[in-house]
Amino acid sequence: MSATGIHLDAVGVRLGDVDVLRDVSLDLDARTVAVIGENGSGKSTFARLIGGLIARTSGELSILGIDPTRRAAELRRRIAVVFSNPDAQIIMPTVAEDVAFSLRADRLRPAELEERVATAMERFGLTGLAERPSHDLSGGQKQLLALCGAFVRGPELVIADEPTAYLDARNARRVADHLFEDVSHRLVLVTHDLGLAARCEQAVLFAGGRMVSVGEPDAIIANYEARLRC
Ligand SMILES: Nc1ncnc2c1ncn2[C@@H]1O[C@H](COP(=O)(O)OP(=O)(O)OP(=O)(O)O)[C@@H](O)[C@H]1O
Numbered sequence: 332m333s334a335t336g337i338h339l340d341a342v343g344v345r346l347g348d349v350d351v352l353r354d355v356s357l358d359l360d361a362r363t364v365a366v367i368g369e370n371g372s373g374k375s376t377f378a379r380l381i382g383g384l385i386a387r388t389s390g391e392l393s394i395l396g397i398d399p400t401r402r403a404a405e406l407r408r409r410i411a412v413v414f415s416n417p418d419a420q421i422i423m424p425t426v427a428e429d430v431a432f433s434l435r436a437d438r439l440r441p442a443e444l445e446e447r448v449a450t451a452m453e454r455f456g457l458t459g460l461a462e463r464p465s466h467d468l469s470g471g472q473k474q475l476l477a478l479c480g481a482f483v484r485g486p487e488l489v490i491a492d493e494p495t496a497y498l499d500a501r502n503a504r505r506v507a508d509h510l511f512e513d514v515s516h517r518l519v520l521v522t523h524d525l526g527l528a529a530r531c532e533q534a535v536l537f538a539g540g541r542m543v544s545v546g547e548p549d550a551i552i553a554n555y556e557a558r559l560r561c
Pocket residue numbers: 346347348349351368369370371372373374375376377
């Protein structure tokens with residue numbers, strides 16, 4: 332298995348008494364990958380699985396050459412996972428403190444920490460909100476804060492589950508451009524926005540907890556749209 336991509340071999344995930352993912356075999360080696368499918372098809376579960384947040388029940392799995400169940404701490408250092416519910420990811424009382432919290436493991440000098448935080452906040456349009464209580468932000472502002480906290484660490488792989496769900500058109504464009512134009516990271520993007528999916532280099536379609544097709548986004552999107560018409 333390659334040490335750079337995402338590889339699954341006959342992976343299953345059972346949560347409670349439900350087989351949420353079944354027999355998923357996949358090789359995702361493109362820099363940007365879209366994950367699409369109907370509500371309840373297993374996309375978020377797949378995102379949580381490759382983000383090391385839930386364990387597989389069966390099969391083999393490798394993310395950037397790492398088995399998440401064996402080297403979870405290393406995986407957490409190298410990847411960032413961003414969800415559509417930003418509340419779960421906001422921890423510190425103010426915006427600036429929350430962004431800085433993401434860098435706690437790096438033990439930076441105060442001046443460097445301040446600069447990294449300021450640069451990241453500027454990139455996500457949060458500069459004017461630095462001292463605001465994080466939990467008083469709007470849904471969209473919280474989403475930007477969660478993204479900022481994810482990116483400030485410089486992850487090798489970003490797993491983003493509907494990252495533009497709460498954003499207005501301008502911020503959605505800003506975030507999408509950031510996800511696609513910053514080539515320093517790989518991206519796995521779970522999305523119902525087929526326009527965003529089309530911007531990826533590879534796409535994977537889930538249905539009923541199974542991976543049904545993987546390949547060029549245009550072909551995978553056409554397959555999905557044909558299924559939706561049935
Ligand atoms: N903890 C759990 N226990 C039992 N079933 C679960 C659990 N988490 C998810 N499921 C079920 O697994 C299925 C897939 O859920 P998942 O959230 O992965 O879908 P999704 O494709 O991301 O959906 P959506 O587009 O609506 O966000 C759903 O039927 C869901 O009810």
